[in-house]
Amino acid sequence: MGKFVNNIDEFYKYCKENEVEFVDFRFTDIKGAWHHISYRMSAVTPEMLDAGLPFDGSSIDAWQPINQSDMILKPDVPTAFLDPFTADSTIIVICDVYDIYKGQMYEKCPRSIAKKSLEYLEEMNIGDVAYFGPENEFFIFDDVKFRDDVNSAYFRVDTEEGQWSSDTAYENGNMGHRPGTKGGYFPVMPTDSMVDLRAEMMLIMEEVGLEVMLGHHEVAQGQGEIGIKFGTMIEAADNVQKYKYVVKMVAHLNGKTATFMPKPLLGDNGNGMHVHQSIWKDGKNLFYKQGEYANLSDMAIHYLGGIFKHAKAVAAITNPSTNSYKRLVPGFEAPSILTYSSQNRSAACRIPYGAGEMATRIETRFPDSTACPYLAFAALMMAGLDGIRNKYVPVGPMNEDLFELSLDEIREKNIPQMPHTLREAMEGLIADNEFLRPVFSQDFIDTYQHYMFERQIWPDEARPTAFEFMSTYSC
Numbered sequence: 001m002g003k004f005v006n007n008i009d010e011f012y013k014y015c016k017e018n019e020v021e022f023v024d025f026r027f028t029d030i031k032g033a034w035h036h037i038s039y040r041m042s043a044v045t046p047e048m049l050d051a052g053l054p055f056d057g058s059s060i061d062a063w064q065p066i067n068q069s070d071m072i073l074k075p076d077v078p079t080a081f082l083d084p085f086t087a088d089s090t091i092i093v094i095c096d097v098y099d100i101y102k103g104q105m106y107e108k109c110p111r112s113i114a115k116k117s118l119e120y121l122e123e124m125n126i127g128d129v130a131y132f133g134p135e136n137e138f139f140i141f142d143d144v145k146f147r148d149d150v151n152s153a154y155f156r157v158d159t160e161e162g163q164w165s166s167d168t169a170y171e172n173g174n175m176g177h178r179p180g181t182k183g184g185y186f187p188v189m190p191t192d193s194m195v196d197l198r199a200e201m202m203l204i205m206e207e208v209g210l211e212v213m214l215g216h217h218e219v220a221q222g223q224g225e226i227g228i229k230f231g232t233m234i235e236a237a238d239n240v241q242k243y244k245y246v247v248k249m250v251a252h253l254n255g256k257t258a259t260f261m262p263k264p265l266l267g268d269n270g271n272g273m274h275v276h277q278s279i280w281k282d283g284k285n286l287f288y289k290q291g292e293y294a295n296l297s298d299m300a301i302h303y304l305g306g307i308f309k310h311a312k313a314v315a316a317i318t319n320p321s322t323n324s325y326k327r328l329v330p331g332f333e334a335p336s337i338l339t340y341s342s343q344n345r346s347a348a349c350r351i352p353y354g355a356g357e358m359a360t361r362i363e364t365r366f367p368d369s370t371a372c373p374y375l376a377f378a379a380l381m382m383a384g385l386d387g388i389r390n391k392y393v394p395v396g397p398m399n400e401d402l403f404e405l406s407l408d409e410i411r412e413k414n415i416p417q418m419p420h421t422l423r424e425a426m427e428g429l430i431a432d433n434e435f436l437r438p439v440f441s442q443d444f445i446d447t448y449q450h451y452m453f454e455r456q457i458w459p460d461e462a463r464p465t466a467f468e469f470m471s472t473y474s475c
Helices: 008-018 045-051 110-123 197-208 231-255 298-309 310-316 374-391 407-412 422-431 442-462 466-473
Strands: 022-029 035-042 055-056 070-075 090-099 128-141 144-146 151-159 211-218 223-228 256-257 273-281 341-344 349-351 362-364
Touching: 008 045, 022 070, 022 110, 022 298, 035 055, 035 070, 090 110, 110 231, 128 151, 128 349, 128 374, 144 256, 151 362, 197 211, 197 223, 197 231, 223 231, 231 256, 273 298, 273 374, 298 310, 298 349, 298 362, 310 374, 310 422, 310 442, 422 442
Parallel strands: 022 090, 341 349
Antiparallel strands: 022 035, 055 070, 070 090, 128 223, 128 256, 128 273, 144 151, 211 223, 273 362, 349 362
């Protein structure tokens, strides 16, 4: 698994061997969504791959004004892989965005921001590589309907695995095997109805260059996860984009619909993107120190201290939807209490079990997949590097079940918490962004916070909900 080509010459050879008809150039916006433009293979010259290709940056949300709309896509040729879903042979190439007006990588391009954070890591002379291992959970539904109107708003998702389907009349009968609420962790067929679907996803992920390790049903009804190998920051973020593309497309082609939405079901577990992290230098894991708590070095503790110190600002990037904070409530393996613990899934940071230097890392458990992976990883690392520089020390370790603590007990123990709403997170980012500034420009931060208020926070706050009707209509 891994790269299929290393340079432009190999790219053309690989395309010829695979009778490629189209080249699909892709880039990522600040929401984390992929965009693309397809060229005929015959029109793609080595000069184009080297110099880049033009596109309209004003048509992408929160990017360029119309009077300065011309931008350049800079193909990263070694990212090339064959699209497994197109009818005609198509090769995908991931791109960075170049700003022709400033003569530099575009400061609102998430992939370019992530690359700048790696340059900053080396400038600080702390490490030469950062490894990230995201775990993206997802739901597979049979049907989804929603409406958002002046006088009506609702959503309805459906899956045969849902406990609400126990009395549904199906054409071939209702077989009755369902995981139930919070009952989906590791059951076998027929309770696990998604075995073949996940297997297809895993095989196709390997086709596009991901190194797949495992797949399983997750805790919630209709929920799954596929484990892929960690990588360097850019590799890991690229892999999240591939992973989400494959999951959504395989579900779609099988008459299903996949979502990475953090909390689509009331009262059941939500989708997270747990992020494993470590920093290395000269082949040595700087987060490892044998004999310390969970074999964590002082550097690892300070790195984590930085993430917790800047947790509100970080959450604005790692949990960037109003729905994110429906997941971050106690009792659903979505920790909102900012402490760390070895092997404890109720802490915001878990130190996974593992023997020796290779396995030692931290796992932040609060991020979710509505985050743009390039921005999320860069924000986590920038907060961590600030923690190393200032020697911040997080609360912990705490080994008890933190979900059992009352709000009074959390306050008595002076344990900080994640923000409870996207507004709180965004206000945290507005007040605390200096640690990001070596990499995230002020223009990006301003654009990002205006975008989130206008597209997420204010529209959500203005809308009545079904619960409000239920709780206040008769008052």
